[in-house]
Amino acid sequence: MVPKLDRFPAQSTLFTPDTEFKEMALVEVNRGCPRGCRFCAACFVYHPFRNRSLPLLESVSREALLKEHRIGLTGTAVSDHPNSSPVREHPSQEGEISLSSLRVDAITPSLIQCLREGEEHTIAVAPEAGSERLRRMLKKGYSEEEILESIDTLVENGLSQIKCYFLIGLPSEVKEIRGNS
Numbered sequence: 129m130v131p132k133l134d135r136f137p138a139q140s141t142l143f144t145p146d147t148e149f150k151e152m153a154l155v156e157v158n159r160g161c162p163r164g165c166r167f168c169a170a171c172f173v174y175h176p177f178r179n180r181s182l183p184l185l186e187s188v189s190r191e192a193l194l195k196e197h198r199i200g201l202t203g204t205a206v207s208d209h210p211n212s213s214p215v216r217e218h219p220s221q222e223g224e225i226s227l228s229s230l231r232v233d234a235i236t237p238s239l240i241q242c243l244r245e246g247e248e249h250t251i252a253v254a255p256e257a258g259s260e261r262l263r264r265m266l267k268k269g270y271s272e273e274e275i276l277e278s279i280d281t282l283v284e285n286g287l288s289q290i291k292c293y294f295l296i297g298l299p300s301e302v303k304e305i306r307g308n309s
Contacts, residue, residue, distance in 0.1 A: 132178075133156075133158070133159060133178050133179070133180050134180055134181050134184045149200055151196055151197070151198060152196055152198040152199065152200045152226060153189075153192030153193070153195055153196040153198065153199050153200070154199075154200045154202050155185065155188050155189055155192060155199055155200070155201055155202065156180065156202050156203055157179065157180060157185060157201050157202065157203040157206045157209055158177065158178060158179040158180060158203040158204070158205055158206065158208070158209055159174045159177075159178050159203065159204070160174035160175050160176055160177035160178055160204065160205075161174075161177055161204040161205045161208075162177040162205060162208055163205065163208075163267070164267055165256070165266055165267045165268055166265070166266050166267050167256070167266055167295060168204070170204040171204075174204075177205065177208070179208075179209050179210060182211045189223075193223040196223075197223050197224055198223060198224040198225070198226060199223060199224070199225050199226070200225075200226045200227070200228065201225065201226070201227050201228070202228050203228075205231075206227055206228065207227075207230060207231050207234030207239075208231075224248070225242070225243065225248065226243075226248055227243070227248075227251075228252070229251075229252040229253065229254050229291075229293065230251060230252065230253050230254075231253075231254070232253055232254070232255060232270045232274055232275055232278045233270070233274065233278075235253070235278040235281050235282060236281070237281065237285050240281065240282060240285040240286070240287055241285065243287065244285070244286055244287065248287070249287070249289050250287075250289040250290070250291060251282055251287050251289070251290055251291070252290075252291040252292070252293060253275075253278060253279070253282075253290065253291070253292055253293070254268075254292070254293040255268070255270060255275045255292055255293070255294065256268045256293065256294060256295050257294060257295060257298060257301075258294060260272060262298055262300075262301060265298075265300065266295070266298070
């Protein structure tokens with residue numbers, strides 16, 4: 129374990145046109161995860177949760193923008209950074225910004241505006257499971273209403289290309305048939 133992440137800045141640029149991250153400098157915001165979801169190895173393998181400092185992230189981002197015009201903020205819990213708003217907003221003043229995925233409860237109009245200014249067109253959210261029962265089992269306590277509200281917020285604020293990540297084949301997963309509502 130690296131106790132002080134700032135001693136080892138992690139960034140890279142992929143130089144291939146055939147990847148999701150083409151022409152993008154990737155900057156690691158944090159390591160580990162404070163959430164403890166049952167399926168997530170990062171919470172346990174990279175324990176404890178640690179964030180890079182805002183000054184380091186700003187410095188690394190400025191350096192990365194000399195090589196590429198887009199920055200991809202990576203980490204298992206980018207939205208859990210204590211300075212997540214400045215982390216997301218600062219680089220976009222000088223270049224485009226992208227996030228690997230968003231937590232359902234982190235989606236706000238101000239975040240969406242920042243991403244739109246950074247010319248982000250597609251957003252990924254991770255409800256993880258199709259039923260509230262399975263989400264509770266996974267320790268992803270989002271209600272269906274919260275998920276739909278976050279999607280509505282994205283669409284109402286101009287981001288309508290949305291990817292949703294779901295785990296399938298979970299233990300105790302059953303076909304649930306819903307009535308017409």
